[in-house]
Amino acid sequence: MSAARAVPEKLPATLVAVAALAIIAIRLGVPSSPAARDFEECAEWTRRMFPGDERVARIMDCGARFAGRRKADGGYAYYDLLQNRSFDITGPNPTANERAQIYSQYQRFLDLQRREAALAEVQQLVAEQSSVTEQPRVTELPMLINLRRPTTTPSKLEPCVIKGSLSCTWTKLTSTVRNAFASKRVASTNPR
Incomplete structure (x- = not known):
């Protein structure tokens, strides 16, 4: 009996082959x-x-395998993210010549970007220099502010631009108060 247990039963060869293929797959x-x-x-x-x-x-894997995308009118287009533009190519992946052309276009793109940045920097410096030279130079001492109240009050208020606005109402209110105090002061200085 122990000899019978030591010898395993033979499985059909096809079952073993299918199991092996399943494991490999x-x-x-x-x-x-x-x-x-x-x-x-x-x-x-x-x-x-x-x-x-x-x-x-798996679709991302497809994108890694094929750089070009099929165009509706035939052919393929390769989108270069760095240049933000598409290039026409002959197959689903660019050839060596097409890659060289795309790279040369990228070099031109970078040169153009550098030139534009340099031009913007120069324009900014010129604008800063012109704003500095256009400012008037102060050759006189600044005038002292007169803190005394003017002796005469304006007879007419300037017309308000927007009637009913806060600035217009405030102007009328301050003018009325100023006139009231001015009239009391004039009356108290002229005793009859």
Whole structure:
């Protein structure tokens, strides 16, 4: 009996092969799209095959595999985030010549940005210098402020720009109070 237990029962070869393939498939994962020609085909296949969060990760993988996006009128476009513009390319990924052209355009873009920044800096310095030179120079001593109340009061109030506004009402009120005190002062200084 112990000899019979030591020898394991033989499993069919097909069952072992299927189990091995299942384990390998689980470990390696399902490919994102076996024969996709471009991003759009890869993304469409991924949308059909995977649910939820895994779908998003697989579509991001499609984006990493294919830099270009299919255009409606044919061909592909590559969007350069650094330049904020698109370039026409022949396939789903830029060729070496297309990458060189995109890079040269990026160098021009950076040069233009540097020139604009330098020009803005120069314009700012010129504006600061002109504002400094345009200010009048004070050659006289400032006048002392006369703190005495004027002896005459204006006979007419200046017309208010906005009738009923606080500034207009305040002007009328202060003028009325000033006139009342002035008339009492004049009456007290002229005794009859």
